[in-house]
Amino acid sequence: MPKIQAATVVEHRAAQRAALLDAARTLLSAGPGASVPSLADVAERAGLARSSVYSYFSSREDLFDALVGDTFPRWSSYVRERMARQRTPGGKVLAYVDANVHLVARGDHALAMTLAAVARADALATSTRALDDELRVPLVAALREHGSGDAERTAELIQALVFAVSRMVETGTGERRARAIAHELLEPYLLD
Numbered sequence: 001m002p003k004i005q006a007a008t009v010v011e012h013r014a015a016q017r018a019a020l021l022d023a024a025r026t027l028l029s030a031g032p033g034a035s036v037p038s039l040a041d042v043a044e045r046a047g048l049a050r051s052s053v054y055s056y057f058s059s060r061e062d063l064f065d066a067l068v069g070d071t072f073p074r075w076s077s078y079v080r081e082r083m084a085r086q087r088t089p090g091g092k093v094l095a096y097v098d099a100n101v102h103l104v105a106r107g108d109h110a111l112a113m114t115l116a117a118v119a120r121a122d123a124l125a126t127s128t129r130a131l132d133d134e135l136r137v138p139l140v141a142a143l144r145e146h147g148s149g150d151a152e153r154t155a156e157l158i159q160a161l162v163f164a165v166s167r168m169v170e171t172g173t174g175e176r177r178a179r180a181i182a183h184e185l186l187e188p189y190l191l192d
Contacts, residue, residue: 017056017066019046024067028114029107036118039063065123068115072127075103075112076134083138089146090190096139097162097182104166105175146190161185 023045027037039060043050057063082099086092103109116124136155143151143158161182168178 013056016046016048016052020048020053020056020063021067021070022046024063025071025111028067028118029111036060061120064115064119068119068123068127071108071111071115072131073134075108076131078103079135080138083142089142090187092142093139093146093158093190094183094186096135096142097158097165097186098179100135100162101165101169101175101179101182104169105178109166109170158186 020042024037024042027041027045037045039053039057040050042063043053053063057066079096079099082095083092086095136159139155139158140151143154148154165178165182168181169175
């Protein structure tokens with residue numbers, strides 16, 4: 001029997017599952033053209049026996065669905081944390097933009113796009129909707145607090161800007177330059 005490397009069996013299992021998710025995340029983030037990893041690839045990357053993977057996931061699709069369920073809440077949490085650190089509504093909106101652009105530059109969006117190609121559509125649709133909802137709420141609240149006459153539509157415009165700036169990052173514009181462009185457009189409205 002393998003040695004348990006945590007205080008309890010529950011903690012050990014949670015750590016093993018997290019290691020498998022991290023390994024899958026790393027392999028899927030390898031970049032364009034990388035092959036979709038097998039469960040054996042994920043187990044090897046995590047330093048576990050291939051048979052161990054089946055204690056946590058019944059199939060590769062099950063693993064990818066779990067990764068979808070793990071990845072999108074991390075994205076949302078990161079953005080919300082950055083927004084919560086700001087004192088002004090305008091600062092919160094800029095933090096929303098900056099956090100999303102940073103995640104794109106870090107490679108999280110590439111991972112999400114890879115997951116979109118390999119995960120089950122129902123799991124992906126549910127998580128994507130939840131992410132959009134979770135991110136929209138604090139953005140709309142910050143815009144309302146700022147005094148926006150139509151916070152919902154303004155949030156859509158800001159999200160379109162995030163998308164455009166994210167594309168810049170993905171096509172070679174550095175994160176700092178892309179964020180500067182977004183700030184140049186938004187600061188006159190947000191920081192007046």
